[in-house]
Amino acid sequence: MTRIWNFSAGPAALPESVLQTTQAELLDWHGVGASIMEVSHRGKYFQEVIAAAEADLRELLAIPANYKVLFLQGGATLQFSAIPLNLLCGRSADYVVTGAWSKKAFQEAGRIAPVRLAVSTESADQPADGFIRLPRFDALSLDPAAAYLHLCTNETIHGVEIHDDASLPQNVPIVADMSSHLLSRPVDIRRYGLIYAGAQKNVGPSGLTLVIVRQDLLGKTAVVPRLLDYQAQVDNDSMLNTPTTFSIYVAGLVFQWLKKTGGLARMAEINREKAALLYAAIDDSNGFYKNPVEANCRSRMNTPFNLPTPTLEAEFVRASETAGFMGLKGHKSVGGIRASLYNAMPVEGVEALVGFMRAFATGRG
Numbered sequence: 001m002t003r004i005w006n007f008s009a010g011p012a013a014l015p016e017s018v019l020q021t022t023q024a025e026l027l028d029w030h031g032v033g034a035s036i037m038e039v040s041h042r043g044k045y046f047q048e049v050i051a052a053a054e055a056d057l058r059e060l061l062a063i064p065a066n067y068k069v070l071f072l073q074g075g076a077t078l079q080f081s082a083i084p085l086n087l088l089c090g091r092s093a094d095y096v097v098t099g100a101w102s103k104k105a106f107q108e109a110g111r112i113a114p115v116r117l118a119v120s121t122e123s124a125d126q127p128a129d130g131f132i133r134l135p136r137f138d139a140l141s142l143d144p145a146a147a148y149l150h151l152c153t154n155e156t157i158h159g160v161e162i163h164d165d166a167s168l169p170q171n172v173p174i175v176a177d178m179s180s181h182l183l184s185r186p187v188d189i190r191r192y193g194l195i196y197a198g199a200q201k202n203v204g205p206s207g208l209t210l211v212i213v214r215q216d217l218l219g220k221t222a223v224v225p226r227l228l229d230y231q232a233q234v235d236n237d238s239m240l241n242t243p244t245t246f247s248i249y250v251a252g253l254v255f256q257w258l259k260k261t262g263g264l265a266r267m268a269e270i271n272r273e274k275a276a277l278l279y280a281a282i283d284d285s286n287g288f289y290k291n292p293v294e295a296n297c298r299s300r301m302n303t304p305f306n307l308p309t310p311t312l313e314a315e316f317v318r319a320s321e322t323a324g325f326m327g328l329k330g331h332k333s334v335g336g337i338r339a340s341l342y343n344a345m346p347v348e349g350v351e352a353l354v355g356f357m358r359a360f361a362t363g364r365g
């Protein structure tokens, strides 16, 4: 068996030991004589699994008691609708657009109510630049009556990450799409009203969506489809209907792996080291590799970069696959190359990639 270095943006690599445990327990979970996939979500075995997953997630992120944790379905994309449905209550909301995902969230909310674009960093005059920077959060002009301020703290496609959330406004509940960097470092949950994340980037298998929401924001809504109603999900422990049991089980194993690795502070150190290696390889390449994002907001998780020509980029992707790497082709909307360095990617994988990049540039630059 050969496992290759998987730089996919999502679904993405999972820790090898988590896959091994999953494999070892697949036919017979804890001596029960059945897979955890095959038992009732309301039975005591799965109840044990989801309770442990929630407890471990709460411990990892130090989630305060007045926040609820929900294990939902429909991806981060369904939250683009669930958030305005639950939180607007006849008001407007402010949206910060810093990349493709926050733009989608803004557009989707607009189908429900006329929410407001607080700022967009898309450079209209230089469309080739796309999204490469963050706005000045202390200079935003916000609607004082907004129900919330929505933003995406790590733009998976454009590679723009908010590193300093202490500068975010504090006078309005902040709703954050953290799909592609939740659990990559500690986060002060109390700065946020609601955090959501599709699991398949940095948490576990696809199918599961995490929502962490401050209790006082809930229960004020008129008519929301029950499956999308946060308060109804809270009242039913995320089990209004059958939850995505297997994904929750695997995510729970990832939480245990994170605790064994040393928690999120340790994870943050490793992720910093990995990102530093990759950005150094780009910046020290005499312009052969280029990442357009401004230095203060380069993502530690997703690094898009370009080579001098699309032909060389196609050649790079082909050669990388032959050399034992996977998932380096850029998102179809922006092209180029993208390397995603989620928690499950070890430092050695990034060292291997950087070695490959240096060798590829030699003689072509």
Ligand SMILES: *Cc1c(COP(=O)(O)O)cnc(C)c1O
Pocket (backbone or CB within 6 Å): 010, 074, 075, 076, 077, 078, 101, 152, 154, 155, 156, 177, 178, 179, 180, 198, 199, 201
């Ligand atoms: C992948 C991604 C999404 C969409 O997630 P789905 O689970 O496919 O709906 C939304 N936001 C961000 C930041 C993402 O990375």
